[in-house]
Amino acid sequence: MTAAGPLIEARDLSVHLPGAETMTPVIDKVDFTVGEGRTTGLIGESGSGKTMIASAVIGLLPEAATVSGELRLRDEELLTAGEKRRRNLRGHEIAMIFQDPLSALNPAQRIGRQVGEILRRDGLPRGEVDRAVVGLLDQAGIPDPERRMRAYPHQFSGGMRQRAMIALALAGSPSLVLADEPTTALDVTVQARILRLLASIQAARGMSMLLVSHDLRVMSHVSHDLVVLYAGRVCERGPTKRVLGRPRHPYTKALLASVPAVREASVPADPLPGAPANPMARPSGCAFHPRCPLARERCKVEVPLAREIEPGRFSACHFAEEVTP
Amino acid sequence: MTGLVIRRLAVGMFVLWGAVTLMFALLRMAPGDPATLMLGPDATSAEVDALRTELGLDRGVFAQYLTYLGQIARLDFGDSYRFNLPAMDVVLDRLQATVELTVTATVIAAVAGLTLGMLAGYRPNGRLDRTVSGLTILLQGMPTFWVGIMLVLLFSATLHLLPSSSVGTPQHMIMPAVTLSLPFTAIVARIARTSVVDSMQEPYVQTAYSKGLSRFQVLTGHVLRNSLTPVVTIIGLQMGALLGGAVIVENVFAWPGLGSLIVESVANRDYSVVQAAVLLIAAVVVVLNLLADLSYSLLDPRIRTGGNR
Numbered sequence: 001m002t003a004a005g006p007l008i009e010a011r012d013l014s015v016h017l018p019g020a021e022t023m024t025p026v027i028d029k030v031d032f033t034v035g036e037g038r039t040t041g042l043i044g045e046s047g048s049g050k051t052m053i054a055s056a057v058i059g060l061l062p063e064a065a066t067v068s069g070e071l072r073l074r075d076e077e078l079l080t081a082g083e084k085r086r087r088n089l090r091g092h093e094i095a096m097i098f099q100d101p102l103s104a105l106n107p108a109q110r111i112g113r114q115v116g117e118i119l120r121r122d123g124l125p126r127g128e129v130d131r132a133v134v135g136l137l138d139q140a141g142i143p144d145p146e147r148r149m150r151a152y153p154h155q156f157s158g159g160m161r162q163r164a165m166i167a168l169a170l171a172g173s174p175s176l177v178l179a180d181e182p183t184t185a186l187d188v189t190v191q192a193r194i195l196r197l198l199a200s201i202q203a204a205r206g207m208s209m210l211l212v213s214h215d216l217r218v219m220s221h222v223s224h225d226l227v228v229l230y231a232g233r234v235c236e237r238g239p240t241k242r243v244l245g246r247p248r249h250p251y252t253k254a255l256l257a258s259v260p261a262v263r264e265a266s267v268p269a270d271p272l273p274g275a276p277a278n279p280m281a282r283p284s285g286c287a288f289h290p291r292c293p294l295a296r297e298r299c300k301v302e303v304p305l306a307r308e309i310e311p312g313r314f315s316a317c318h319f320a321e322e323v324t325p
Numbered sequence: 326m327t328g329l330v331i332r333r334l335a336v337g338m339f340v341l342w343g344a345v346t347l348m349f350a351l352l353r354m355a356p357g358d359p360a361t362l363m364l365g366p367d368a369t370s371a372e373v374d375a376l377r378t379e380l381g382l383d384r385g386v387f388a389q390y391l392t393y394l395g396q397i398a399r400l401d402f403g404d405s406y407r408f409n410l411p412a413m414d415v416v417l418d419r420l421q422a423t424v425e426l427t428v429t430a431t432v433i434a435a436v437a438g439l440t441l442g443m444l445a446g447y448r449p450n451g452r453l454d455r456t457v458s459g460l461t462i463l464l465q466g467m468p469t470f471w472v473g474i475m476l477v478l479l480f481s482a483t484l485h486l487l488p489s490s491s492v493g494t495p496q497h498m499i500m501p502a503v504t505l506s507l508p509f510t511a512i513v514a515r516i517a518r519t520s521v522v523d524s525m526q527e528p529y530v531q532t533a534y535s536k537g538l539s540r541f542q543v544l545t546g547h548v549l550r551n552s553l554t555p556v557v558t559i560i561g562l563q564m565g566a567l568l569g570g571a572v573i574v575e576n577v578f579a580w581p582g583l584g585s586l587i588v589e590s591v592a593n594r595d596y597s598v599v600q601a602a603v604l605l606i607a608a609v610v611v612v613l614n615l616l617a618d619l620s621y622s623l624l625d626p627r628i629r630t631g632g633n634r
Contacts, residue, residue, distance in 0.1 A: 087539060090536065096531075107529070109547075117533075118536045171536075172536070
């Protein structure tokens with residue numbers, strides 16, 4: 001880890017959405033960091049608020065949402081920055097890769113035009129934009145980029161579309177790329193290739209990445225640090241290897257147990273008992289307590305705060321020490 | 326693509342046959358006959374009968390219908406009783422004035438409707454949106470003949486700015502074209518608004534925002550083109566309805582087009598002219614609808630280039 005501070009630091013980050021009567025905190029006081037040149041993974045079941053956090057970082061939350069807490073890019077507080085400043089950061093400092101590349105690309109525009117749009121708007125002459133686009137598509141692993149840049153998104157395969165989306169995100173040379181389930185919509189065989197590509201581009205460019213996924217195996221391959229989310233709160237966070245090697249929160253442990261081991265004899269994986277909590281109607285105390293094997297009276301009443309269990313590792317469990325490996 | 330055109334043309338022929346048949350039946354059901362009207366009140370019944378025989382009106386209606394269909398198949402549309410000219414010549418003579426009027430009205434409606442629709446869809450439920458919605462309801466609710474008369478009262482009778490009727494200068498065009506375009510503008514505006522609002526929800530719009538584009542840049546650079554398809558369709562479909570509206574507007578402003586010709590010819594039971602005019606209008610509508618369908622492929626590359634993935 002470098003000595004410099006993190007690229008992104010979120011503290012007590014909350015996002016409120018209008019509920020039945022009051023504004024409900026769908027993201028509730030979340031802390032996390034994304035280190036310079038590192039990848040932080042946000043993991044959790046659907047509805048845990050992963051995408052909402054990514055939207056808050058790039059500043060594209062739904063209009064009805066309100067956001068509070070602190071969110072810093074290097075030394076700059078983003079939540080109080082003006083809309084114009086946030087817009088200038090978008091694409092240039094913070095870019096985003098979306099889950100479904102087919103719907104995330106404009107069906108009526110050629111790939112090259114979409115990838116190069118940010119450069120064109122920055123005032124680069126056309127020839128230079130085209131050269132840059134060819135380079136970006138090439139870097140994203142699209143063969144024959146001079147010809148392919150003139151194709152429309154529907155003429156690409158799923159994997160090629162996601163590569164084009166990656167090229168589009170890289171066009172503004174961002175410091176941080178948000179990848180929202182970048183492989184979920186793809187075939188399994190293509191997933192691995194796209195993940196390797198993302199990891200290699202991240203390393204080669206020394207940029208940071210915030211990777212959103214529900215897939216632990218994706219995380220174990222790509223992310224350096226892990227943030228485990230449940231119902232809009234952080235359960236635990238720390239370096240990926242240590243978090244997955246020795247979970248300090250019953251939810252992380254349960255997530256690990258639910259991943260089927262492919263090569264071993266087909267012992268059915270332990271599914272998590274019960275349904276994921278809804279952040280719009282979170283259970284009292286620790287949101288995980290209705291599904292937690294360690295739950296006691298205290299868990300139903302008192303919201304656990306994140307504690308530093310060991311250097312760089314935080315757990316929001318009252319009984320973190322009791323979580324067995 | 327060629328298959329589509331052929332299929333649509335076949336359906337179009339069927340539509341033309343229906344229009345011709347309906348018009349034929351309606352004209353024969355209406356009271357009065359051309360011979361009486363042509364000869365005037367002083368004619369003897371022998372004279373009327375002679376003329377009816379000459380015109381072929383003494384035969385049964387069904388026999389007349391079959392003869393008529395046979396003539397159309399040979400592109401013979403009969404003669405005008407009133408002008409003693411081939412009916413289609415009379416019709417074509419008036420066509421240009423109507424085309425000028427409807428095309429101008431369509432251009433006004435397309436430009437104004439699209440602009441209003443985009444303004445309304447820019448911020449759904451905003452003040453502008455509510456204003457435009459109110460305006461479109463008003464425009465659609467006002468009957469054309471009333472709007473035309475009100476415009477004449479205001480701009481011709483009171484302000485003396487524009488001529489109240491007839492043709493000649495571009496100023497003559499303004500009031501009829503605007504009158505004709507108003508309800509059309511309202512329809513285009515509403516379709517465009519819905520389409521813009523829908524397109525704004527698409528994921529590629531989020532991508533465009535993630536590039537740091539402003540709302541206006543997203544609207545003009547990404548949303549506009551993708552929301553055009555339903556707008557072009559409705560323009561194609563509504564141009565047909567516009568020809569119907571032209572009948573009223575042309576009569577209000579004494580515009581010498583097809584619409585006023587049809588009204589005059591119905592009053593004089595000039596069957597052939599009415600039938601030829603209706604057939605021509607029906608043919609124009611069929612072609613416009615086909616063009617609207619074909620325009621999809623120009624606007625949407627997914628249809629144009631096929632899904633060769």
